[in-house]
Amino acid sequence: MRDKTLQNGLEQTHEKNKKTTRLLLLIVVGMFGFGFAMVPLYRLVCNVAGIGISGAANSGRIIDKSGHPRSIDKERLVTIQFDSLINEGLQWEFHPLVKEMKVHPGKPYEVSYYAKNNSGKKVVAQAIPGITPWQATSYFHKTECFCFTQQTLDSGEEKDMPLKFIIDPDLPKDIKVVTLSYTFMDTDRSSLRKKRELNLPSDNKHKG
Amino acid sequence: MSTDIAHEEHHHGPPKGIGRWLFSTNHKDIGTMYLVFALTMLFVGGASAMYIRAELFMPGVQFMEPDFYNNMVTNHALIMVFAVVMPAAAGLANWMIPMMIGAPDMALPRLNNLSFWLLPAAAVMLILSTVVPFLPGGGSAINTGWTLYPPLSIQTGMAMDFAIFTVHILGVSSILASINIVVTILNMRAPGMTLFKMPMFCWAWLFTGLLLIIIAPVLAGGVTMLLFDRHFGTSFFDAAGGGDPVLFQHLFWFFGHPEVYVLLLPSIGVLAMIIPTFARKPLFGYNSLVGGMAILFTLGLVAWAHHQYTVGMAAGPTTWFMIITILISIPVGLMLLNFMMTMWRGAMTFETPMLFAVAIVLMFSFAGVTGIMLAVVPADLEYHDSMFVVAHFHYALIPGALMGLLAAAFYWLPKWTGNMYDERLGKIFFWWNVISFNITFFPQHFYGLAGMPRRIVDYNPAFADLNMISSLGAFAYGLSHLLFLYIVIKTVRGGVKAGNKPWEGAQIGTPGLEWDLSSPPPFHSFTTPPVVK
Structure with a gap:
């Protein structure tokens, strides 16, 4: 009986781990994309806010x-x-x-x-x-x-x-x-x- | 538990031979490998530092050509940051976090194996990047410093490609390790081990892991663009094609500034374990320390361009970054207050880990003060790229990161090996290490303020005397780590038995599950989850 609850618990943790890992991987991919999004964003922000450097x-x-x-x-x-x-x-x-x-x-x-x-x-x-x-x-x-x-x-x-x-x-x-x-x-x-x-x-x- | 006998047998002890290490999915073995790797690389990175100080011993160019000097400066930084401090912190996390939170192992054991074994590959790549320029047709050496700024990094020879791939591999390794640690902390805690009962080391690593997951991909993206600019005709950072080299600086420091906290936070976690133990008082202000780290985490992400005051940003953003940077001193000051208030009226004893902890609190505050000087724009325009900056970040990172890790090693060695380290040698190491560290870096404040630039092989003879003192201190400082190596080897080989709980105050204020296990702990700890009251 105890083994069974333990087994269930393990499976639950396993599922939870998968979910959290997927979420964190998503952040990683998102931030990698963010790096590339910085290229147009950087120019945009500088132009809009007028904080461009030496032109x-x-x-x-x-x-x-x-x-x-x-x-x-x-x-x-x-x-x-x-x-x-x-x-x-x-x-x-x-x-x-x-x-x-x-x-x-x-x-x-x-x-x-x-x-x-x-x-x-x-x-x-x-x-x-x-x-x-x-x-x-x-x-x-x-x-x-x-x-x-x-x-x-x-x-x-x-x-x-x-x-x-x-x-x-x-x-x-x-x-x-x-x-x-x-x-x-x-x-x-x-x-x-x-x-x-x-x-x-x-x-x-x-x-x- | 007795349903599967084969399964049981398979899992009792460690496997034999080299397979134990190559295919390991055991958090303790992987932790050990991380720590051994970090210690090995400490000597490699240390050797490049010794070369730098030997070169600066006297004015003039002594040994090799200037490009080689700059290559050594680059390697020293990359190795110390990515191959020493980060792996050592990950090693501590691997060893301690599952035991602290009562988990059987890390959440993703196979990933754990991968994230470790990427490291030696990266180390080989990095060493190749230094060797390649000496081969025929090898191109020029990496002379950019660890920041890899274009346009110089676009013009460097193929050694730069090796360095870029090194950064890629190290990035992947640390992202995987961080994911693993965050998942472990969030999902694998024993029943009753709520987030706010966790030992502070786990909190510190939770923030570290999340930070790395956010910032490391941005660096990977930045160096990928660098690679594209070098080989595929893009112009991300090339002004001729409409790019902007300053963009790389933003990408780099968006990673680079929070990276400082990635290096620092695990050691803050270690201090929050050590100081209550030896002051025999629960940690002062547990919640406020967690809050302080959360604020540091947030502010750290939006302060990056204080490394770029001199590139000609407009006044608006410069002011923003100055204010945020100065604000960061508040949570850091709070942390130091937590530690000092924990010591206040405690029954303190000064074993080696505690000696280090007290010294860290003192010396790290010093780095905080010079940090405020550098945060102020008009002052920084004067100090920028001088040896003063070098003194500042070595006072921040050696006490704030490296010494914290050394203290952790002394604190947990008895748990890992089952043997007490030699306290007398430990104390000798502490004094030797801390005094020679100060002899090395304290004079740098003076000749930095007097105008000696960093990253340049030669210098004005006016700075000769202080540089000689620095170099002598550095040789003593470098040598002291051999004593550390000796102490570790001696402890692993034998010594006075430590018992389950070698430190009297170890469980004060925390559930301290790791101290309930034997020393050394069994190969598989907690096959059934312990219950925390």
Whole structure:
């Protein structure tokens, strides 16, 4: 009699164990999925809440949404520095035509970056912007930029790429220097992979 | 019980030969294997730490090239976290939880076997990841640190693939072990053993297991994306293809921060067993300690980005993570209060486990204080990636996790082996261990604040003297564990018989079912469930 109740008890525990295990496995699968769901969610949250970092999440497309004509602040001069970087594996020449300029907030300006493809083949590349200090990011309005789209250069081709921007007059007063940096990256990553297999040292070229 | 004689015979003693271990489904044998594995890996991870300290003994590059140094930093972290502390804690859980709650074995014994035997495979993978760069065509060494941040981790050679698979295997192993432990605690308790009568170690592991089940799959997902970025042309973390490397940091630390509590909680559970025993008083505030762990569990899941203050997050989220991080000090402070109030006016004696427990309460509080410093954003921007951070998390994890496990080993060795360990050697080990630990890591606060960065092979000669002190301390600290190994071997081989209940106060405030069994306990404990009054 006692054996029977014991047996029943064991079977009951067994069933319960199965149920709990299934539930916990479900959490595991769910959390694995959550990791992947973070990819779109992360972008969404950053955009909606406006907590995007240096604009990298949306390719730096910072567009003036207000539509109001900005009054030009003639009293104030802000120094804008232009910087360029080339990511590992991309054999391009890339640098700004002016390194630094002083601008009045509210006034539109145009500068150019020079790019040349030295790789001997057609390359599609994407420029990723970064603004320092990050607090200036939302006050740096680009109306036209080569970073909005991918850039294609044939072997040996060179071109000047325009960048039009307006500094918001609301830029906090304590910011006197803003650095805009672009990193060009090869969208075809096979060259990078080849480099990795050959175990070559990294060759980030920095051209001011 | 006498219905099936063959069945009875089969189940009386352990099977003979290597099959006993390879095919084991016995919670005690698997627990032993976990503990032996962890102790072995402690020496492997310790060897890499010794290399790091030897390299930093003097300024300049002494032995190997910088990439190898960074590879050792990576290995040291991965091994200590995944192959020492977690398996050791799982080993304690395997050994003790079924006995504590009056269960015949773990709920899922075959799964238990699998989750252990995945570990040696992972360890081999990890060691291969270090060896591969030395082979022709092996690519570059892993130089990212255990955080495996892209884009560096995307550019590293094939050693990184080994590391990624290591993380996968370890993740699967710890998820399976956690499921097993959670199911055991929820379903296998003896009649009368309600959740709120359980020994605190079981509660600690219940939270640990649930945490791991939630976070480990996210890390697995993150490194899987890394693997895809490396080989299948995706751009999860590659800015050129529209990805964002910071996303990996979020995925990693969503796992990485709660992981700290995964390492810490089992040791908190151990302290909650040891301190009442040697203070001869029931645990002060049982319910509040459970509540504290629940709060820690919840807050721990939403505090992760305090590791990323410097990546340029906007002020809003940064402030959120700062506030949550500072809030975490409240439940942790409460836990320490639980322990101190348990000791208050107790009839304390200072056997080795208790010495460790008191030292842990003290030194872990210290890590808590430096933790508050690091939680504050403007201060952290200064301290970020300095040796100060290294000092902070070693004060958190060595007392908070490793020493707790050592204390547990001393506390339960008499139960496991039936023999008392050598108390005199135990005390020598304690003082040697704790003093050399402090000599190693205390100076790091100073040269960290003075500006020495972490993870870099060379340093400014201005930091030379303090680094030399650190290194000397580290060699002494590393050596002390050989004494621990000797004590364990000596205890296993023989000694004064321990009896069922070697510690006078062991059953104070808990049902203490494990102490009703003989020492060592029979191969199958509790074939009929005990009844807890």
